[in-house]
Amino acid sequence: MKRSIQLAAGILALAITPLAAQLVVPEMAYDVAIEPLKLPPDLNFGEVAGIATNSKGDAFVYTRTGHPTLSLGTARPFAHGGSRMFRFDKTGKYVGEIGQASYAMLFAEKVKVDPQDNIWVVDQMANTVMEFDSEGRLVMLLGRKAESEVVPARGAAPPAAPGGGGAGAAGAAQAGGGAQPAGARAGGAGGGGDPEGGGGRGRGGPPGAGGQQDVFNRPTDVAWDAAGNIYVADGLGNNNRVAKFDKNGKFVRSWGQTGTANGQFRQPRSIVVDAQGLVYVADAGNRRIQVFDADGNFKTKFLNVGTPRAICITQGPRQVMYVSNSNPPEDIDYDGEIFKVDLTGKLLGKFGHAGRLAKEFNAVNQIECRTENEIWAAEIGNWRVSKITLRGTASTN
Amino acid sequence: MRRALSIPLAAALVLCAMPAFAQVKASAQNVPEIPYDSVPNFLKLPPGRYLGEAIGVATNSKGHVFVYTRSANTQLFEFDQNGVFVREIGAGAYNFEFAHSVRVDPQDNIWVVDEGTNTITRFNPEGHITMVLGRRPPAVLGMLQSPVPGPKPPAAKYTFGRPTDVAWDPQGNIFISDGYVNHRVVKFDKNGRFVKQVGSQNAGAEPSQFNTPHGIAVDGNGNVYVADRGNNRMQVFDNNLVLRNIYDNIGVSWTVCISPGPHQYLFTSNSNPNGNPPGSWDITGEIYKMELDGTILGKFGHAGKQLGGFQVVHMMDCRNPDQIIVAEIESWRVQKLMLKPSAAPARPTTTAAR
Numbered sequence: 001m002k003r004s005i006q007l008a009a010g011i012l013a014l015a016i017t018p019l020a021a022q023l024v025v026p027e028m029a030y031d032v033a034i035e036p037l038k039l040p041p042d043l044n045f046g047e048v049a050g051i052a053t054n055s056k057g058d059a060f061v062y063t064r065t066g067h068p069t070l071s072l073g074t075a076r077p078f079a080h081g082g083s084r085m086f087r088f089d090k091t092g093k094y095v096g097e098i099g100q101a102s103y104a105m106l107f108a109e110k111v112k113v114d115p116q117d118n119i120w121v122v123d124q125m126a127n128t129v130m131e132f133d134s135e136g137r138l139v140m141l142l143g144r145k146a147e148s149e150v151v152p153a154r155g156a157a158p159p160a161a162p163g164g165g166g167a168g169a170a171g172a173a174q175a176g177g178g179a180q181p182a183g184a185r186a187g188g189a190g191g192g193g194d195p196e197g198g199g200g201r202g203r204g205g206p207p208g209a210g211g212q213q214d215v216f217n218r219p220t221d222v223a224w225d226a227a228g229n230i231y232v233a234d235g236l237g238n239n240n241r242v243a244k245f246d247k248n249g250k251f252v253r254s255w256g257q258t259g260t261a262n263g264q265f266r267q268p269r270s271i272v273v274d275a276q277g278l279v280y281v282a283d284a285g286n287r288r289i290q291v292f293d294a295d296g297n298f299k300t301k302f303l304n305v306g307t308p309r310a311i312c313i314t315q316g317p318r319q320v321m322y323v324s325n326s327n328p329p330e331d332i333d334y335d336g337e338i339f340k341v342d343l344t345g346k347l348l349g350k351f352g353h354a355g356r357l358a359k360e361f362n363a364v365n366q367i368e369c370r371t372e373n374e375i376w377a378a379e380i381g382n383w384r385v386s387k388i389t390l391r392g393t394a395s396t397n
Numbered sequence: 398m399r400r401a402l403s404i405p406l407a408a409a410l411v412l413c414a415m416p417a418f419a420q421v422k423a424s425a426q427n428v429p430e431i432p433y434d435s436v437p438n439f440l441k442l443p444p445g446r447y448l449g450e451a452i453g454v455a456t457n458s459k460g461h462v463f464v465y466t467r468s469a470n471t472q473l474f475e476f477d478q479n480g481v482f483v484r485e486i487g488a489g490a491y492n493f494e495f496a497h498s499v500r501v502d503p504q505d506n507i508w509v510v511d512e513g514t515n516t517i518t519r520f521n522p523e524g525h526i527t528m529v530l531g532r533r534p535p536a537v538l539g540m541l542q543s544p545v546p547g548p549k550p551p552a553a554k555y556t557f558g559r560p561t562d563v564a565w566d567p568q569g570n571i572f573i574s575d576g577y578v579n580h581r582v583v584k585f586d587k588n589g590r591f592v593k594q595v596g597s598q599n600a601g602a603e604p605s606q607f608n609t610p611h612g613i614a615v616d617g618n619g620n621v622y623v624a625d626r627g628n629n630r631m632q633v634f635d636n637n638l639v640l641r642n643i644y645d646n647i648g649v650s651w652t653v654c655i656s657p658g659p660h661q662y663l664f665t666s667n668s669n670p671n672g673n674p675p676g677s678w679d680i681t682g683e684i685y686k687m688e689l690d691g692t693i694l695g696k697f698g699h700a701g702k703q704l705g706g707f708q709v710v711h712m713m714d715c716r717n718p719d720q721i722i723v724a725e726i727e728s729w730r731v732q733k734l735m736l737k738p739s740a741a742p743a744r745p746t747t748t749a750a751r
């Protein structure tokens with residue numbers, strides 16, 4: 001069954017791949033470290049949304065450890081807590097926590113470390129991008145957490161959202177049933193088949209209008225260019241834009257709105273910038289990566305990477321990207337492979353597939369390219385971090 | 398003190414969705430009583446620790462007792478074989494919201510079923526999570542209306558609607574009763590891949606349909622026993638989920654367990670309903686000991702507040718078929734019951750199969 005699905009994916013690639021040379025993507029041999037990060041006995045990861053490492057090899061994990069709570073007997077519903085960030089040293093030993101009890105760690109999305117070893121935290125529910133220094137002190141904040149929550153959630157009408165509480169199994173996660181892969185692969189109106197898609201919350205602008213300055217709506221990722229300019233992927237709500245700030249956090253511009261045309265987005269989930277300053281956006285709902293210059297001018301797009309939910313880019317003179325065609329957390333029977341991609345969009349190799357075993361991946365939400373052959377993956381579906389070692393560079397199969 | 402309410406609103410869900418349970422007198426006649434004692438002060442909690450509703454109970458190969466309880470927060474406690482508190486497992490874990498079941502597999506992994514987060518989660522013996530089935534509804538979607546109005550979408554392979562229990566066959570295949578929103582049993586292979594299901598998202602009373610499948614157990618031959626609570630019966634399936642038998646003379650089958658070993662016994666509880674409606678103590682509260690083929694061997698227990706009586710038995714452990722550990726909802730209590738040899742000869746008295 002798995003094989004037939006991969007075959008189907010291959011046929012799809014055939015249909016949309018512009019270059020015949022890419023029809024055969026070499027399988028890359030790889031190993032996965034068992035439990036690369038050692039948690040204390042009384043601690044567990046929840047859904048692991050973010051993974052990053054700094055220059056010393058310390059690892060940072062941003063995880064959904066419990067749901068935000070609302071207090072009863074208040075003037076408005078206020079949300080508290082829900083996610084935590086753990087720090088490990090380069091041997092995988094647990095060191096401690098950063099940002100505990102901070103104001104805006106509600107629903108973990110990404111963590112990234114910049115070249116100065118500052119730690120950037122993107123929270124999808126608080127609508128914030130928090131920069132901590134390497135000691136864990138807050139340096140800069142983009143966005144603002146909504147003062148209170150809307151109850152029931154705005155835009156939560158069925159059938160677009162998973163049912164509340166007990167009905168959670170119902171709803172869009174089930175809408176496709178066993179046939180879901182077809183719709184998801186076809187890039188149907190469901191936005192990459194993601195039950196979290198659509199339904200903006202927070203204070204973003206009207207649908208399709210983009211967003212203002214640092215008013216985010218379920219932001220997903222952050223990246224920097226060589227000059228320190230900041231790019232935020234924004235996001236899973238209805239902003240569907242990239243917001244650019246200078247290194248001091250001053251708003252520069254934003255581009256994009258909801259749509260399928262070049263320069264438009266549906267659920268941008270990940271963003272990286274290469275050494276030349278080109279910006280690569282994982283436009284997951286449109287099943288493509290879009291490439292822009294630093295001013296947001298559309299340059300090109302890659303249509304051969306499935307549903308890109310996470311991308312990372314290596315450092316050094318010959319940069320490559322890894323792109324995860326992640327399965328959604330609600331299904332392990334299709335997708336899940338990670339592609340190695342050069343900066344022109346050529347697929348150099350691929351590895352992995354969806355599942356719960358070691359060497360399988362389940363809803364990878366972030367990947368960290370520590371080197372070209374050492375990749376870390378944060379798995380929402382398996383509540384774990386996988387450390388991947390690729391055996392040799394671009395395999396010729 | 399702040400009273401916290403989680404966003405998926407498990408608590409409100411229970412308030413609005415908890416049906417008024419039927420009290421059903423079992424139709425089995427002339428069932429011998431099995432005498433028993435309840436061990437006083439079986440579980441010894443350290444100061445500052447409390448059981449809430451003692452929803453789930455299970456033992457591992459060493460006899461350690463695991464209790465999954467709705468305390469201030471849902472918590473998982475481990476006690477040794479003498480009932481001495483050992484530790485809390487998974488404090489604050491992402492899958493903990495509203496306890497429903499705990500079971501221990503042959504490798505001593507601890508599995509918890511949480512109906513507040515729609516997850517079945519495997520902890521290894523050290524207490525770390527090693528597998529997750531289902532998905533907690535994302536908090537970022539906010540507080541949602543429940544139940545969702547309109548027609549139900551089809552039950553999906555990998556997500557659950559308030560699942561209730563888990564069991565395994567000798568090959569490690571995983572069987573899940575699902576649950577209050579869906580009404581089905583799902584089979585996964587040992588690696589957590591969907592194999593098949595019986596039942597659907599809709600409740601039904603026909604054979605192979607369910608109305609709140611509330612507990613599940615698998616025997617040594619891989620047959621699957623489902624406490625079909627809302628239909629006042631137990632349904633038995635083969636390993637491919639083909640119906641083999643229906644036992645419907647045992648009142649409301651709230652929960653089932655099967656003892657290990659060469660001669661396995663089946664236990665089911667006709668628990669008294671929540672709220673103790675008038676007359677319910679007279680006709681409910683007993684637990685049946687059965688052969689796997691449905692032959693009833695005896696019964697024990699009764700509704701009551703005092704030790705030895707039951708206040709809505711929610712789960713049983715029968716690793717030792719003569720020492721039954723029961724978890725009760727309304728007395729916030731776990732009891733260890735020492736069954737005594739019955740005065741009556743232990744031979745078939747009545748047959749459940751129809």
